Amino acid sequence: MKRTIEKLENEFETFQILNEDGEVVNADAMPDLSDEDLQELMRRMVYARILDQRSIALNRQGRLGFYAPTAGQEASQLGSHFAMEKEDFLLPGYRDVPQLIFHGLPLYQAFLFSRGHFHGNQMDNVNAVSPQIIIGAQITQTAGVALGMKKRGKQNVALTYTGDGGASQGDFYEGMNFAGAFKAPAIFVVQNNRYAISVPVEKQSAAKTVAQKAVAAGIEGIQVDGMDVLAVYTATKEARERAINGEGPTLIETLTYRYGPHTMAGDDPTRYRTEDDENEWSKKDPLIRFRKFLENKGLWSEEKENEVIESAKEEIKAAIKKADEQPKQTVTDLISIMHEELPANLKEQMEEYKEKESK
Incomplete structure (x- = not known):
């Protein structure tokens, strides 16, 4: 049995397209994206990084409520979302507000969600539900939404996110098992950012990877370099194609890292993470990696990035003002x-x- 498990675990190699220096190391897997698509991916990641910085500042000023930092997870979050269609259904976790915004939720409503205002949870004309606070609960919900799409004959998928901690919940296994049994068009993205609040992933499970847990559910599973936006996009795109072709759900484990605390509610990551660990992952920054790739292709520049930054700051300023103007x-x-x-x-x-x- 031990040899069987070891053989299985060794089959889940990390899928990567760009290395830490932004160099293509897997040319055969390069996605068919236009120059404009590549620039848009970078724009979204830069926007999300600025939104994260401003949201942390607003939280400290008392102008936002609950907030879970996203810096470091931009490639995982936005690379996967970029593979979605507008009619696909998004079931985010509490850290997945950037995807929700790019799926159509106005930014001022995202701020209201943080404040606990009911209008921030009203998903008008957005195929999504509010970010789930209960760890792993969105997995079973996704199985149900996906089955509903299948029964209606829709060529769409339901995509959800959780962290490595969510993969330790009972709902995680139940949702995947249900979706697998009915070949529901679901995509389960586990963003393995190494720590479920403060518990290292090695202490959460004896499994070498989260991706291998797909085997027990009889569904596809893949481990992806979550700091490589092109690898995440490609894995999600292929999972989506399999789902709408009736081949069932996919579990995608993205190896990523959150640079900030678990949430702004008093978490201190220095108590459970080492400086060496943080330094190692800072070298894998998804923005730096993709920036190098685009610059080598002549598709990005400091001037272009500064334009995105300034535009993001103006949008955020206008959105928080609109949120402030909403009736209490x-x-x-x-x-x-x-x-x-x-x-x-x-x-x-x-x-x-x-x-x-x-x-």
């Missing part, structure tokens, strides 16, 4: 949107809070 949330607001017809107990509470709020 009240208890009666929440009660009024909970049911089409309020049950007796909520009718009583509605009257009680109407009286309180009128004073």
